[in-house]
Amino acid sequence: MWDWTFTFEILPVLARAAIMTVEATALGFVIAATLGLVLASIRLAFPVAGVVVTVLVELIRSTPLLIQIFFLYFVLPKAGIVLDAFTAGVAAIGIHYAAYCSEVYRAGFENVPRGQWEASIALNLSPWNTFKDIILPQALPPVVPALGNYLIALFKETPLLSAIAVLELMQTAKNIGSETFRYTEPVTLVGVFFLVMSLVSAGIIRMLESWLQRR
Amino acid sequence: MNDMPMVRFENVSKRYGALTVLDNLNLDIGRGEKVSIIGPSGSGKTTVLRMLMTLEAINDGVLWVDGEPMTHMMQNGKLVPATTKHIRRIRAKIGMVFQSFNLFPHMTAMGNCIEAPITVLGLKRSEAEERAAELLDMVGLSAKKDHYPSQLSGGQQQRVAIARALAMRPKIMLFDEVTSALDPELVGEVLQVIRKIGREHDLTMLMVTHQMGFAKEFSDRVCFFYQGKICEQGSPAEIFGNPKNERTRQFLNAVLEAG
Amino acid sequence: MWIRMLTAMLAGTLLLIALLSANAEYRLFMPGLLEGAVLTVEITLLGAVLAVFMALIAALAKLYGPLPIRWLSTTYIEIFRGTSALVQLFWLYFVLPQFGVFLDAFVVAVLALGLNIGAYGAEVVRGAIVSVARGQWEASIALNMSKAQMLRRIILPQAFTAMIPPWGNLFIELVKSTSLVSLITLADLTFKAQQMNQSTLKTVPVFTLVLLMYLAISLTVTIGMRLLEQRASRGLTRGRVA
Structure with a gap:
């Protein structure tokens, strides 16, 4: 049923693919975290533009990531923007999770007491300085665990990149499978990799959370 | 069997870790008797009711209800810890009203x-x-x-x-600080109802209360708890009129001054 | 208020689909895409039923089961939350046959997605049960109810209200993850889109229509859950005395 020799044979190949998966996760999350903050800030600063952002966020969150990946990969070239599969895929993942992250930041902003804004006005701080020096430092730390949870969620969605043939873990496992007709080992190993990484990161986030609470 | 009291706490202890909440409690409550439990917070008085209602497990001793053990049951002439089924059969005799x-x-x-x-x-x-x-x-x-x-x-x-x-x-009714969560103007209507059921129903009643006036007028017996023990008990006239224990006097003075 | 805005969005989406399909370039794709949409909805509905069922069983087992059952349920929850839906789908699709278990792709799809969402749902159910006030348990004990009676009559009905919003989110996740079944050859909305895109290269009309259709499905789910939420919370908050 389970062939250990075969397992050790494919392990290095999968390990290389795992690096690709981690890269995609890291880049995707950088986009998600930054763009999410931008979206949430626009909502906060410009209520009118905020309506557009709200609709956009709702639109992104209501449609499948896979379709969004296809959209960026196939539709953008029609507009003259040709992206390679990895870039298009990572961008799609990043934008998808930016929508989720923007909601997290928004909750963070809303949790800063009104009095902080009022005190800043009383001190005659400019809106930009109030945002940068007073609101952000209070809004961000409490939302770090929630962002962390989206980091794990994003990580678990990177196998979707296999749909546009990015050679990450899932695609590599599938390739091994179709070449050798043995799927048990590669697909199970991919599952184990994701399980271990998720459990470890979930543990780290829990620690972070209790550290934030004690602070 | 009828010479057994309605409720008997026999050497009952309750501990949370190192903290002893009730220390070797022995207390009998007769059929139809109305007993008020008073005492400072943290004296274990609410725990007495909660153990009787099986909301808290006891660590030591035996709790008897209506002539039968509740926390334990007889098996081959020995007391063994009770099964859920046994507890539910005995528990059917008890009703409880909560603070909240x-x-x-x-x-x-x-x-x-x-x-x-x-x-x-x-x-x-x-x-x-x-x-x-x-x-x-x-x-x-x-x-x-x-x-x-x-x-x-x-x-x-x-x-x-x-x-x-x-x-x-139920045959036994437990009242756990039932007026403590009420606005002052609403306390009277609830006490009125308790008086009425005391008159009209043949119930054994056990209440934890801060309403000293009500305890004095309504109960047959008052128990003053202090640090997990019964410090003093007796008729309302004795406890409120002529408390023998220094702690009881201090507590009653403090309560009456605040009231 | 929110429901009205969502309904307006749904109406707008449907209107947009209708307007676009007046155009011959778009109309061409409609029959095929609608066929795919039907499969998407079918998988969503069956997956949702399985997910709710699994979530209830797993949550109750984790809370009240004997130790081995508790472990089993924790293992299920952690494995299905810890690996990704696509890995689970591929595992059932590619690996099970190597163990001699041959399942129809449709069955695999419903199983994988239902089990996946069910694992997340289990934590939702557990959280909702745990968050019911302690006093409710105590009052039920004082009324001499059995554990099953307390759960069925007192705790679950109250937990139900708290569960609706997170389940709404999970059902949206389910709708979206049905697109993965296109990767195991099921002709759902995404599969049809891919197929039409490859055969006609009319990328923009195809993907625009598909996005709008998914949006319509998701909005319908969200509106339905909001209505359910309104209804369920009515009994609890009706005419609260200040």
């Missing part, structure tokens, strides 16, 4: 009063409703029977809670 009412928010006043009679006692709905209507009438809430808890005042909710407990036809 604990009405079921998704059911009307009537719904609260017929739920357990139907599911636990197996009464027919019509029977249960008839009985509940009588009880709601007795607590003065006939007009509110179709209201949800969120539509009732605190005093009204507590009166429904009393009717709900009585609907299970």
Whole structure:
């Protein structure tokens, strides 16, 4: 049923693919975290533009990531923007999770007491300085665990990149499978990799959370 | 069997880790007796009721109800820890009213009063409703029977809670600081109901209370708890009129001064 | 208020689909895409039923089961939350046959997605049960109810209200993850889109229509759950006395 020799044979190949998966996760999350903050800030600063952002966020969150990946990969070239599969895929993942992250930041902003804004006005701080020096430092730390949870969620969605043939873990496992007709080992190993990484990161986030609470 | 008291705490202890909440308690409560438990917070008085209602497990000793052990049962002439089935059979004799009412928010006043009679006692709905209507009438809430808890005042909710407990036809009623969560002007209506059931029902009643006036007028016996022990007990006249223990005197002075 | 805005969005989406399909370039794709949409909805509905069922069982087992059952349920929850839906789908699709278990792709799809969402749902159910006030348990004990009676009559009905919003989110996740079944050859909305895109290269009309259709499905789910939420919370908050 389970062939250990075969397992050790494919392990290095999968390990290389795992690096690709981690890269995609890291880049995707950088986009998600930054763009999410931008979206949430626009909502906060410009209520009118905020309506557009709200609709956009709702639109992104209501449609499948896979379709969004296809959209960026196939539709953008029609507009003259040709992206390679990895870039298009990572961008799609990043934008998808930016929508989720923007909601997290928004909750963070809303949790800063009104009095902080009022005190800043009383001190005659400019809106930009109030945002940068007073609101952000209070809004961000409490939302770090929630962002962390989206980091794990994003990580678990990177196998979707296999749909546009990015050679990450899932695609590599599938390739091994179709070449050798043995799927048990590669697909199970991919599952184990994701399980271990998720459990470890979930543990780290829990620690972070209790550290934030004690602070 | 009838010479056994209604409730007997026999060498009962309760500990939370290193903290001893009740220390080797021995207490008998007679049939139909009305006993008030008073004492400073943290003296273990609420724990007495919660153990009797099986909301807290006891660490040592045996609890007897109506001549039978509740926390234990007889097996081959020896006391062994009770099974759930045994506990439920004995527990049927006890009803409880809580400080925070604990009405079921998704059911009307009537719904609260017929739920357990139907599911636990197996009464027919019509029977249960008839009985509940009588009880709601007795607590003065006939007009509110179709209201949800969120539509009732605190005093009204507590009166429904009393009717709900009585609907299970208990022999023993426990009242755990039932007026503490109420606005002062609503306390009277609840105490009035308790007086009434004391008169009209043949119940053994055990109450933890901060209403010294009510304890004095209503109970047959008053127990003063201090640091997990009964410090002094006696008739209301003795405890309130002529307390022998220094702690009792200090407590009563403090309470009366604040009141 | 929110429901009105969502309904307006749904109406707008449907209107946009109708307007676009007046155009011959778009109309061409409609029959095929609608066929795919039907499969997407079918998988969503069956997956949702399985997910709710699994979530209830797993949550109750984790809370009240004997130790081995508790472990089993924790293992299920952790494995299905810890690996990704696509890995689970591929595992059932590619690996099970190597163990001699041959399942129809449709069955695999419903199983994988239902089990996946069910694992997340289990934590939702557990959280909702745990968050019911302690006093409700105590009052039920004082009324001498059995554990099963307390759960069925007192705790679950109250937990139900708290569960609706997170389940709404999970059902949206389910709708979206049905697109993965296109990767195991099921002709759902995404599969049809891919197929039409490859055969006609009319990328923009195809993907625009598909996005709008998914949006319509998701909005319908969200509106339905909001209505359910309104209804369920009515009994608890009706005419609260200040």
